[in-house]
Amino acid sequence: MKRPSEKSQAAVTMRDVATQSGFSPATVSIVLNNAPLARYIAPATKKRIEDTAKKLGYRPNAMARFLRSKRSHSVGVLFFDITDPFCTLIMRGVENALYQASYLAIFADAHNQRNRFERYLELLLERHVEGLIVVANWLFVDIHVLADLSKRNIPSATIGWELPGNNISSVMVDNETGARLALEHLHQLGHRKIAFIRGPKMLIDSAPRWRGIQKFAHGAGLEIDPALVLQLPESLDPNSSFESGYRYTEDLLEQRKKFTAVMAFDDLTALGAIRALTKAGVKVPEHCSVTGFDDIALSSLAAPSLTTVRQPMEAMGALAVNIVMDGINAALEKRDWNVVNQKMNPELVIRDSTRAVSLTGGDD
Amino acid sequence: MKRPSEKSQAAVTMRDVATQSGFSPATVSIVLNNAPLARYIAPATKKRIEDTAKKLGYRPNAMARFLRSKRSHSVGVLFFDITDPFCTLIMRGVENALYQASYLAIFADAHNQRNRFERYLELLLERHVEGLIVVANWLFVDIHVLADLSKRNIPSATIGWELPGNNISSVMVDNETGARLALEHLHQLGHRKIAFIRGPKMLIDSAPRWRGIQKFAHGAGLEIDPALVLQLPESLDPNSSFESGYRYTEDLLEQRKKFTAVMAFDDLTALGAIRALTKAGVKVPEHCSVTGFDDIALSSLAAPSLTTVRQPMEAMGALAVNIVMDGINAALEKRDWNVVNQKMNPELVIRDSTRAVSLTGGDD
């Protein structure tokens, strides 16, 4: 039994510290915040104040502070779907960078629902977040959100996602390069008959990755067989691509198409493809190589471990924070600041799911 | 270029709505919050106020509201390590339940570091979170934290973790039952020589799971060969158990121990074990069955998909929120409330990593 009557001892306030230490609240504030004016405060006074603050167990009331100073020391982080494995390390990166700056993150998860996204945005704005980070890869949000943000002068950045007519900063992986890296790798291993599972149109990543593939193929004289090119269906469930990868690969096998490698849109698709291949008795990587994209946590743990293109997710999260913090500081110092649209370099991670094409394989 | 000089239009305040609509701030407050007194406000007045609020794009200032009402409408959620796959669905459950209640979650990630934990706790208390949820499975935090919390009368709950001398609510899976379910399953499949990989002592889950195993073994007359019982090392890295599972299983195989099944402490350990078995040419499940615990996202995607004991993680998150909310409401209504220590029922999820013991196998 918890009795609320346990004398919910009114929190000790700054005024308490002031009267106890014999100074005014103003001085206490200046000392405890180490404000510029603290230069002029006598060391003895500082000590007295700090000591009594500690003795009383004073804890500043953030709300009062925020109300007065108009700074909330928090930034909103809006995820489109937190169960997407892509998000985990981004969270880590964001959280860590904010922690360094003594900011707190208010995470929100839109569950891929537009109205939920907007409701959360509203809640975050009411709380006067000083900045906003939006993590998504769906082409969902339209311009009016941006309008609201820039009118209110809230520094924002998107991760894995970009708004057209960029008035808003963004951090993305260089998808085109990433796709090229993977394909180049397969090509170097001797693969010529490669099946491609493209991403859904809805995803902003899909087009540039395909472009990277086409450019490399063109440059290297690699022929892309249209019959080996598939495209994932539109879906809101981030984990559905495993299913799709499985089914599409199964279809290819049933149609007796010849290929020695599958380049999948992302890791989950690749894992689905591997599952289908294995089930059909096609060994990976002995008979068929598979590549993914993202390097989510699973990929190194899967059997076989997945060769994939890593997005530097923690770094992307940290960079987004830095961009936003720069915006915040700029506004504070009444400087100008720039919208930045940064493309991060992906990294090819070679594991066990790719191998040089076998001579006994179907590579005519 | 972003010019800060874009007339950062001072946010429209309640006073603006008041003067514009011709009523007093108090009335505006009552109407917009639909406070009890709103019964007495003329419908026409309500409409006028609501209309002008909408017209001006009024958005309440949460900080001012919080300062006055002493309610922050947010609860802190303290994770020990957010990269632990165990956490993802808990986050989802917590977030969703809070969303229903129009509360916002302030997530914090302690990175398994005690000082970081304490710093975050401090930050959360400064923000006057109305409740606190701590997600962990390490026996890390000691009593003085609890003392602080209950003195400040902040309803709290832990997930996957329990404090001794329980003055604080907790939500855990019934580990003993879960372990029994898994072992029972293996036993029914005919397995008699079973290797066990126990959890590290540091984890609170380890002991009850082992107890469940022992009890079932005793009841069923199953003999546990001490040579087949291993224990994971203490480690702070949630993903290290894959490595350990791999290595330990490798050791068992090298020592030519006979066993037809491995019951691993958790899913990652199980996946590591499977990897070692597969690498050594022992097929799962044909030659050896493997079970895990948790049912993290990977488990259904792995090859073979993992038979495991599911923790109802979303439900656990939601329940923790409900417990905390009940505490908050109780305090508000000056009711008493109870500390609850809830054990949730685990569920056996049978997939492809377990099979009836083969006659040709090594089961003498």
Next chain:
DNA sequence: TGGTATTGCGAAAGCGATAACGTAGCTTGA
């Protein structure tokens, strides 16, 4: 010696909202 800087601190005005209390006019019942 007088004037300017530097040092050391307090008084008071809010930040934007809510809650307690007032103040009317009007209805109702005995």
Next chain:
DNA sequence: TCAAGCTACGTTATCGCTTTCGCAATACCA
């Protein structure tokens, strides 16, 4: 007929903190 209660709002006092302004005193310089 008049106290009591309901209806429909407005006044005012904070909530706990920051910040600007202001006032002294002491130090410095010419």
